[in-house]
Amino acid sequence: MAEPIIFYWDFPSPYAYIGANLIEAVANKHGRAVDWRAVSIGHLWKAIPDRTPFPKIKMDYMMHDWTRSAELADLPIVTTPTPFPTDAKLPRLLFYRLKAQDPAKAIALAKAVFRQYWGEGRDIARPEHLAGLLSSLAIPEAELTAAAEDGAARQAVLDATAEAISRQAFGTPTFIVDGEMFWGADRIDHIDRWLARRSRS
Amino acid sequence: MAAPLEFYFDFSSPYGYIAAQRIDAIAAKHNREVDWRPMLLGAVFKIAGTQPLTHYPLKGQYSTHDFKRSAREHGIAFNMPEKFPLPTQAAARGVYWLKEVLPAKAVPFIKAVYAAYFVDGKDISSPDLLADIAAGMGVDRKELLAGIENPEIKDKLREVNDDAIKNRGVFGSPFIIVDGEPFWGADRLEMIDRWLERGGW
Numbered sequence: 318m319a320e321p322i323i324f325y326w327d328f329p330s331p332y333a334y335i336g337a338n339l340i341e342a343v344a345n346k347h348g349r350a351v352d353w354r355a356v357s358i359g360h361l362w363k364a365i366p367d368r369t370p371f372p373k374i375k376m377d378y379m380m381h382d383w384t385r386s387a388e389l390a391d392l393p394i395v396t397t398p399t400p401f402p403t404d405a406k407l408p409r410l411l412f413y414r415l416k417a418q419d420p421a422k423a424i425a426l427a428k429a430v431f432r433q434y435w436g437e438g439r440d441i442a443r444p445e446h447l448a449g450l451l452s453s454l455a456i457p458e459a460e461l462t463a464a465a466e467d468g469a470a471r472q473a474v475l476d477a478t479a480e481a482i483s484r485q486a487f488g489t490p491t492f493i494v495d496g497e498m499f500w501g502a503d504r505i506d507h508i509d510r511w512l513a514r515r516s517r518s
Numbered sequence: 519m520a521a522p523l524e525f526y527f528d529f530s531s532p533y534g535y536i537a538a539q540r541i542d543a544i545a546a547k548h549n550r551e552v553d554w555r556p557m558l559l560g561a562v563f564k565i566a567g568t569q570p571l572t573h574y575p576l577k578g579q580y581s582t583h584d585f586k587r588s589a590r591e592h593g594i595a596f597n598m599p600e601k602f603p604l605p606t607q608a609a610a611r612g613v614y615w616l617k618e619v620l621p622a623k624a625v626p627f628i629k630a631v632y633a634a635y636f637v638d639g640k641d642i643s644s645p646d647l648l649a650d651i652a653a654g655m656g657v658d659r660k661e662l663l664a665g666i667e668n669p670e671i672k673d674k675l676r677e678v679n680d681d682a683i684k685n686r687g688v689f690g691s692p693f694i695i696v697d698g699e700p701f702w703g704a705d706r707l708e709m710i711d712r713w714l715e716r717g718g719w
Contacts, residue, residue: 372566485580
């Protein structure tokens with residue numbers, strides 16, 4: 318099997334929410350796996366000396382666009398969760414704790430957390446909100462408590478973030494396809510065509 | 519016939535150039551016209567506190583890579599000009615003058631100016647070069663040069679720019695308004711196609 322598509326993302330990114338729900342179908346179509354690597358978007362941005370400012374006129378448009386884009390993908394969307402952005406440290410740790418045990422379960426959890434925040438607008442920084450997601454995924458509640466203190470999970474977040482920075486990523490979602498970087502949920506169509514043309518040549 | 523697609527662009531915008539090669543086909547498919555509205559991104563940058571995309575570290579390098587990849591995908595000739603960005607008032611005024619006196623020449627002029635810059639790397643800030651392009655289309659050089667300096671044409675460009683920024687929410691190029699719905703970026707053309715197909719969502 319060819320190299321997996323590497324997917325850098327963080328929960329407070331609306332386009333990562335959309336990307337997380339679209340990338341797998343495209344990857345499957347081309348016989349690729351997706352390697353989900355949560356990063357800390359705050360740390361990623363801090364590493365960029367001169368980040369694009371978000372003037373109000375652009376932010377207004379972006380909110381309109383991520384709502385429209387989620388609707389196009391048939392995903393529930395609240396436009397602005399409360400609070401926005403939020404501290405996604407705990408769900409990131411839980412993601413990596415589960416990934417070490419069962420990657421498929423970690424991905425299911427990530428999608429449920431994304432949906433809780435962007436689809437329902439509930440604050441994913443609050444452990445009681447996250448706890449509500451666990452039973453349907455057959456994840457013991459003790460995992461959540463343990464995740465907060467999980468040194469290996471913490472290191473995994475730091476490593477993935479450092480790796481994304483070293484690959485010149487500057488936002489999420491960022492996808493790496495055989496070394497080629499694609500930024501944005503709106504580049505998933507391009508990835509599809511990129512892989513389709515590659516397999517023909 | 520339904521309202522035209524309002525196509526705002528700056529002559530110094532690579533994604534504007536790419537969208538300019540594709541917008542006609544999408545409009546025609548849905549039985550729409552395109553209203554071509556050159557504007558000045560410099561005014562947006564001043565108000566919004568932003569800069570040309572390529573000036574940002576990381577994002578700038580990625581964008582240059584993506585301009586080329588996007589052009590290749592659609593079989594569009596593209597060479598990143600050495601002098602970038604350039605002032606584009608003269609070219610924009612040339613368009614508004616043609617729209618007044620020789621409207622049939624306006625769109626061919628736009629496409630020829632874009633090609634002169636993004637294919638041949640010519641300095642399209644030069645009125646002489648613009649006059650050469652117009653002359654190649656059977657327009658009198660002197661008349662075009664006078665048109666570019668005409669105070670009414672200067673006012674027209676200022677009006678379009680002010681209205682775009684203050685009333686229409688335009689902050690980048692290309693920016694396409696479809697029945698009041700704003701779309702920013704050459705990568706939104708597929709979404710415009712679906713929007714027109716479905717009548718929005």
